[in-house]
Amino acid sequence: AQSVSQHNHHVILSEAASLELGCNYSYGGTVNLFWYVQYPGQHLQLLLKYFSGDPLVKGIKGFEAEFIKSKFSFNLRKPSVQWSDTAEYFCAVNPNTGGFKTIFGAGTRLFVKA
Amino acid sequence: GAVVSQHPSRVICKSGTSVKIECRSLDFQATTMFWYRQFPKQSLMLMATSNEGSKATYEQGVEKDKFLINHASLTLSTLTVTSAHPEDSSFYICSARDFSLNSPLHFGNGTRLTVT
Secondary structure, three states: OOEEEEOOOEEEEEOOOOEEEOEEEEOOOOEEEEEEEEOOOOOOEEEEEEOOOOOEEEOHHHOEEEEEHHHOEEEEEEOOOOHHHOEEEEEEEEEOOOOOOOEEOOOEEEEEEO | OOOEEEEOOEEEEOOOOOEEEEEEEOOOOOOEEEEEEEOOOOOEEEEEEEEOOOOOEEOOOOOOOOEEEEEEEOOEEEEEEOOOOHHHOEEEEEEEEOOOOOOOOEEOOOEEEEEO
8 A cells, every 4th residue: 555654753953953854655656745834723734846857846944855766755854944843744645646645644743942 | 825715623513413514725626625634643644535526535444424525516525524423523624636636735724623
């Protein structure tokens, strides 16, 4: 079965620290990849997405993610986190099979200490 | 940008009653909407895919007679939790995408259902 794994369920960082959240998926075909963020008390919103082309994708608020096809990975990175980045981050995969089902990872709760 | 409106944001109901949750796409047409359930400390769990004008597709283990889905127009899908029980208490989230397969999902704000 298709699945998405996020390796860290909880991450605590100090401001200005670098962030990398891991995401691996199990699907051999072409995929569309997403990172969504849910800030406290708010709804899920898109952070960045990859469909094709340059595997290094830049999103909003200084986030970027790199698609490594050989590793089935789509890790999220930010060079220097801020307190306002405290949120829950979800990796999502949409197998490009013509269907619309999107599979989510379990989420990573990030807490940034001021 | 695209907005999905979900209503109500919170609802408390008594065991045995039914609750309807609405999901509307405000500035785009959504041929497909999705309903998720989010358990504490767990991932979003896809419950069903709602297709405009046809029957919803339910994920394995989701009771279609308990979670009734209606997608009567290109901008509205409803989820009705029938004969609710305390174990149905959860956070329900809808999402929608427009016609393009490559478009991202847009999420509603979610509905916190508490069954007493």
